[in-house]
Amino acid sequence: MSRAGGSARVQVEGVHKSFDLDGRSTPALLDVSLEIHAGELLCLLGPSGCGKSTLLNIVAGFLPPTRGRVLVGGAPVTGPGPERGVVFQEYVLFPWLTVAQNVEFGPRLMGKPAAGCREITARYLEMVGLTAHASKFPAQLSGGMKQRVAIARALANDPAIVLMDEPFGALDAQTREVMQEELSRIQRVEHKTIVFVTHSIREAVYLADRVVVMTSAPGRIKEIFTIKLPEPRDRFAPEFTQYEREITRLVKEEVMKVHE
Amino acid sequence: MIRALALVAMLIAWAAVSYGNRSLEVVMPVLLPTPGEVATVGVALARDGSLARNLLVSAGRIGAGFAIAAAAALALGLAVALYTPARLAVEPVIELVRPIPPLAFLPMFLVWFGLGETSKVAFIAYTTFFPMFVGIAASLLRVDVMLLRAAASLGATRWDLLHRVVLPAALPGIVVALRLGFGLAIFVIVGAEFIAADAGLGNLIMEGRVFFNPAQIVMGALLLGFLGALVNALLLSFERRAVRGRAPQ
Ligand SMILES: Nc1ncnc2c1ncn2[C@@H]1O[C@H](COP(=O)(O)OP(=O)(O)OP(=O)(O)O)[C@@H](O)[C@H]1O
Ligand SMILES: [Mg+2]
Secondary structure, eight states: OOTTTTOOOEEEEEEEEEEEETTEEEEEEEEEEEEEOTTOEEEEEOOTTSSHHHHHHHHHTSSOOSEEEEEETTEEOOSOOTTEEEEOTTOOOOTTSOHHHHHHHHHHHTTOOHHHHHHHHHHHHHHTTOGGGTTOOGGGSOHHHHHHHHHHHHHHTOOSEEEEESTTTTSOHHHHHHHHHHHHHHHHHHOOEEEEEOSOHHHHHHHOSEEEEEOSSSBOEEEEEEOOOOSSOOTTSHHHHHHHHHHHHHHHHHHHHHTO | OHHHHHHHHHHHHHHHHHHHHHHHOSSOGGGSOOHHHHHHHHHHHHHTTHHHHHHHHHHHHHHHHHHHHHHHHHHHHHHHHHOHHHHHHHHHHHHHHTTSOGGGGHHHHHHHHOSSHHHHHHHHHHHHHHHHHHHHHHHHHTSOHHHHHHHHTTTOOHHHIIIIIIHHHHHHHHHHHHHHHHHHHHHHHHHHHHHSOSSSHHHHHHHHHHTTOHHHHHHHHHHHHHHHHHHHHHHHHHHHHHTTTSOOO
């Protein structure tokens, strides 16, 4: 059951964002317009510092855009809400709660009965492979384990929209592939609307319905690719490699600009 | 183990100095009481019930004053942390009054609240309020905004944010502030009881001075030390539970 049901379309309309640095207004996003369809997995790619996290923060409702607006299910975003789950780049687990209590945080807020909460928690801990670590505290986990707790915590709350900021960035290559397969499997069943930030072009081509490549800072949309590959995807198929090559070329152009 | 040894070593050093002085008479022997003399005074005070009475009177004053101050510091700390206009209004007042040594105000407390219990309790509350307020407000204000964002995107209401995120996140800092405040309460009770009291450990010490009984002075001071150490140990174990799971600071 998705709380927001079919109303999970996200429209980013003419969003500008500037930050004040020493009294000077510095642009981070320039006129970003984008429609994310309900049930779509959209990957954001772009050089470091181009504004990917900023865009995610605006959609999450943590930051107001300087200009423009974001609509979710047709209604303007004015703040954070449980229909938009967030997996933070820096995990942001609650350090005073155990792994299980972190995952249970959302369902308990929703007033779900205790037995239901335990069942949900067990299911998502199993999914991220942390069942054996349920009663540990975040300080006792490795970076990759923390990241998996953050993913489980966001998904356990069953949001219609999931905003994921480099959610697999701290994982080893093997765990990362397993998690990619798991996410792609969940997505084929649950059809959430997912915005997924990554630096891995392979990951983007494996997961995404569409890949958005952003320019170097201040971020604009450079190009949007629709990945027309059947699921589950074959990382070694020639078409897969073709997408990879094309997107790599574009991203590289932007990264080179940063170093000029 | 090391703690116990350190205490024994301290006792031995005291005994060596005081009994040594007994034979060498560097200062007048009565001015440097030996552990034995202090123990004798302690037993005598315990026998006639004045030890327990004085201890309870002081503990009662400390407890009441500290509780009032802790409640006020928590309430005002929350107001300041949650409501910016409150912070802007309260901060300058606190910063002006806080640096004044509380003892400077002690005579005023006697004038305002009389010589009875109220003046002592009020004085302790006044003294301990400031460091606790500053510590509590700071730890509430320092709560990481990212934790609030994470909770809000999981559906937390303002009330959820307060009692499920802000308070637990600030708890270790709050407990440290309470420990500081309690230490200060023990510090100032003696001053208050010196000036005007018919009972309490400060009074016991004053009596030792008036009747020229240094052993009783040392006894009173030791009791204060024990009281402070005991409560500090309780608060420490509470603190350990409060920081449960968090990386050692
Ligand atoms: N709170 C802030 N105050 C001032 N500047 C900010 C703030 N947050 C981000 N910026 C600036 O906005 C720009 C975009 O930052 P953002 O974190 O969105 O980049 P990113 O694309 O997520 O980078 P990365 O891939 O390294 O995570 C950067 O230049 C950054 O310095
Ligand atoms: Mg980022």
